[in-house]
Amino acid sequence: MSTRVMPFRGSVTSREQVSVYEFGWPAILLIPLAAILIQIFIPVKVRFMPIIDLPFLVTVFFATARRNPISGCLTGCFIGLLYDLFAGPSHPLGMYGIALTVVGYLASSLGGKIDVENPGSRFLITFGFFVIHEGVYYGVAHGLLRQSLQWSWSHTAVSAVANAILGVFLFMFLDRFKQR
């Protein structure tokens, strides 16, 4: 059983200890790869797929489960850069990398402070981090690269809700890969 426990520091939950999960290397490598493969393949068949961001959801899942900011950073950076590779030539490498690195860091930091095991908190966490993810991406694209992106609160909110709902079910599925 590779589950460790660590005390909450500044916990906002009633639980005094929270489990820190580990994953096998196959899961760490294959789940993000599968998420990216599905992400680039499904929009050919499903019209509204682009509002779903599977690499983002996987990043949040790993970060909150492992609760280690450094591994969260690395997970986000790895998944983000991999995701960047498949974007067009006008999309420099690192845009998703930066956004998911920030999300990974924040999610793992938050995972050490609050309970991220129940569906309600997962919904809120996913919703909030999606807005942060979009904001960081927009900041990089608009602030650093001077790309003419348009920010839409309504679109971001709809996408965040859709990702949060999917995230609840996806996290329940991915819980099976946690090693206990």
Add this chain to the structure above:
Amino acid sequence: MDTFLGRFKNLIFLAAILFAQVVGLAVQVRRPSDEGETRLIRVWAISAVTPIETAVVHSQQWVANIFKNYAYLRGVRRENRELRAEIQQMKIQQTRMDEDARMARRVQALLGFKEQYVDSTIAAQVIGTSGSEQSRVLYIDKGANNGIKTDMAVITPAGIVGKIVQVADNWSQVLPINDQFSGVGAALKDSRLQGILKGTTSGATKLQYIMSDEKVTPGEEVITSGGDRIFPKGLPVGKVVSVEPGKDLFLNIRVVPSARLDQVEEVLVVTKITERMPDTKDLGPLRASDILAERLPTVPNKAEVDAAGNAKPGSGTASPTTTPAAAANGTGAAARPGATPNKPSTGTSTPTKPATGVNTANKPAGATAPHPSAAGTTGTVKPKPAGTTRPEATGASDAGTAPSNGVRIVNNDDTAPPKKTTPPAQPPPAEQQPATPATGEPPPQ
């Protein structure tokens, strides 16, 4: 120091990773890749994924086709009946459109316009996308091994899709027209106003640079203008859905693409476009009235009309210049049935006799006169393919009459040798010149 590093270890690590990525971004922005150059790591990553995607797509299609083929067999009789009825309707439409197309090609030839033709295409399967809303690129399963190069147009029967921006051996990347970095030369089909079709971050397409004082109505079709040198002119792009006054002096025109860009699965990559004069060989005989129509003003030569109003043989109103159409398709000399009826076999030009109803000045060397039986007829002579010896006379008289304004010009085979020489008969009065029937019956004398 150790305490500081230990305390802010996570933050320092985060800052270091972010800094490295920002530096990486800066390097990429400072040194943008040249056209056609692709970052190797991207090629490796996509090449690793492409076989999987291709296998998934093809196997999925195979399974889907099994069910589709079964479903197609059901109700095929009813569908066949409906299709036959549709074909009948389309044949009627086609007849009318053929005539319009002939007219258009003839006018294009007269004006010396060149047309762009899509000569060859390659069918390709869409196997993936970028997966994000910020970049809408598509991946197809054909690459350099199939002859695909960058900047080739990608289309569907419904409309244009985009252009090739990256090519590897077995895959290519397509930048669709609704991507924010895309731009297509487009024009409004009815008003012929030209602009640039640009994608937006939301995936919509807008036609830009149409002045605010122009009138654009929703529903108007948008086609390619050919100005970008990527898409051939005249391909369907989409329809205008809304027109609003925009910033500056330009209208804000939103266009819905004809091709369903969000669900496109199969595309055609245009691998060869040729630019040439429209083919007028199959347009049938060129009427003298067509030639006369371009020579304005046309004043009949009264001196060559006798007192009874009959046109003298060999008289006409044509000028000695050669029409562009005639120059283009070689009818400038061959199409002169009544020009030199007593010298049909020479095939030489007779620039000293311009008043023959047709031009004879710029006849190409070696061109043979048309069959003399057609000389001077008031009917038409259908062009025959090379190698035929006698054009099919469908005009009023095989014996023929001297040409006048009603003469039809023969787009004839230059190699057809004459069989006999018939002197031109006396033409009917000019004002009684009948409209050319295509019956082959002689005109009333």
